Amino acid sequence: MDKTQNNKAWFLVLPVLLLVAFSAVIPLMTVVNYSVQDTFGKNVFYWVGLEWFEEMLTSSRLHDALGRQVIFSAIILAIEVPLGIFVALNMPKKGFWASFCLVLMALPLLIPFNVVGTIWQIFGRVDIGLLGHALAALGLDYNYTNDAVDAWATVIVMDVWHWTSLVALLAYAGLQSIPEAFYQAAKIDQASRWSVFRYIELPKMSGVLLIAILLRFMDSFMIYTEPFVVTGGGPGNATTFLSIDLVKMAIGQFDLGPAAAFSLIYFLVVLLISWVFYTVMTNLDKQEGF
């Protein structure tokens, strides 16, 4: 029997195509549009081709912000992933305290970003903040407004406080799905605590940890609100991460062309690193399968 040949099936894709177009593609195209033009006001635009991209790619300003961003994300992942796993391993498995811990862990995740920023901004102040005042009383020279190291420490501790819960909750879910028989078998085999972690818990958690690492990487790489509220990117440019720099450029200086080129490069970097993470981690998984 001959099959009817027509292209009607394409219409079925239309709704999702429209949705993606209006939610992602068209807004992105306006950015692409800005990135290849220049204006001197009065809504008159000139075609400049890839000049803004060339300028941005060689701009030390972007390089510095990117460097800070990469270091920030690396530190965040290096602390939050092991700490989250450690917390998950030590949470009660069932009963009242399990629910209690879950609620407690979820609390930081429920606080709006700028509130988190405000909390830490006040908490860390030397004059009225509990943390800042306590550190000063202990004789530590702590001041996040004029010391770059203190500013970094504050922003990192704040992010760890805000987001470790997410890793912990995901890891906890992974741990809960391990059947009791695995732990029993490990006891029978006289496995050490480390072996149980290495050969049972970690492999069983690898799926959720991949998600946790991807989420934490993307979020930390795009961080804006909390450090902006706490340090405003300072002292100097010490905590000016990519998003903060981008907003300064686009809205502070109204350099729409360079800012648009900056956005697109930023977007591609996030995409690229996420892809690398994903590919490496799923390949590790596959290799272990054979």
Place this chain on the structure above:
Amino acid sequence: MAQITLSNLAHSYLPHPHDEQDFALKQMDHVWQDGGAYALLGSSGCGKTTLLNIISGLLRPSQGRVLFGDQDVTDAPTAQRNIAQVFQFPVVYDTMTVRQNLAFPLKNRGLEPDLIAQRVNHIAGLIGMEATLDRKARGLTADVKQKISLGRGMVREDVNAILFDEPLTVIDPHLKWELRTQLKSLHREFGHTMIYVTHDQTEALTFADRVVVMYDGRVVQMGTPQELFETPQHTFVGYFIGSPGMNLFEAQIKGAQALVQGLPVPLGAVYGPVEGRTQIGIRPEFCALSDASGLPFSIQRVEDVGRHRIVRGEVQGQPINIIAPEGSAIGADMNRVTFAAQKINVYADDWRVAPLTAQGKAA
């Protein structure tokens, strides 16, 4: 290796058990001989796994003591008991190769690499996995994974006992037979105490020297397959062992005679007064069809199972199964059934009553 003694043991999963119903394992005293091959038989939920986990230390009993030899191990953790246990569903370490899986218990005990390699190769031969030793365990099928679990259970030579918790559930029938044979030969080779939990009587009877039948949290009988067959201590044993199980009739016992709804049935021995709910039990193998004497019988259907036929029918409204040997006559005029008097057991409230005299002689 050691003799395992369960002394005054009972277990409840509830923190504050009140009456007997709260106990998953009712109070028991048992000794498992060193080097014995035991099968632990019983229907689901009767406490088999609980008992096993208490022996291996995965559970701490609510009361009583567990002894290995003379040593009290009630509070010793599993690792210290040096026991191997294979679970119902396969447990393998996914990220390890088959070889590493088999070597894992030995490595944890800190054995020499040469010795480990030698043991692993030996066990791989037993379970037929020499060719796949270097493959990762992840992605293997359930029955192959279960073979690895079995191998890991058998790899240590110096264990006090090997416990099997329905280990062949996921294995296909042909391989089941083969693996059971290998377990048996392993038992002969090393003489480990082995306890094999199953609800399959064929599996139990072929594997074990002694079969332990559990019912409702109790060990109701511990004996050789023959003892279980001929003198079941509890109606559950009679019903559970044998295919089909033992026939039971409500009866009144009067000396050397039982009355089944008023009709006399001669017994092979004299009994004293029996109290409670009284029943007589007779195995289908020891019932015979007759056209002359015995209890009135109405036939319902005949199943030919090859080597013999199973005749299903009723006696005075109570169901009965009879095993008729090959070639024996079955006809419409065979409307009576006789029982071999020596093979009848008497039960009061489900427990076997011993006769006053053996073979009908006066005491």
